[in-house]
Amino acid sequence: MTPPSASPEPVLQVSDLRVHYGAIEALHGISLEVREREVVALIGANGAGKSTTLRAVSKLVRPTAGSIRFLGEDVTRLPSHALVARGMAHAPEGRGVFLNLTTRENLLLGAYLRRDGAGIAEDEERAYALFPIAGRSSCSSTSPPSGSRRRWWSGSSASCAR
16 A cells, blocks of 8 residues: 555656666666655665766766656656756765855755746745754855755755756
């Protein structure tokens, strides 16, 4: 029986995904499903393919085989910017943020394709409410943001992409 909070169709469905770096096969046919309100963790040793899986799903690297469905649509052949326009975003593990921008500017980078000002403002307030310690302050060159603040910026920016 499907729990009431889970949708019958997966939000994300990855089937037999394979990625090659040259002659090396880095992903050997991974499959997974993520349903609405579900949290899925990729756990493994260094080099096991966790980052490659996420990069392939978000099209930062090109899968050599397999399929990716997002919200019921086959997005296997779509470029990454088309995924962002559909609401999929990638928060990079390397904390890809711009240190010379303010907290707010980094947060709003994720919303660059959106045109709903009220929705963007709601998402911004939600991000600050979830992580008040990150603050609204800007950074100065004498005091770069902490690692935790950079991770918050990255994740919150991705959440504004919807």
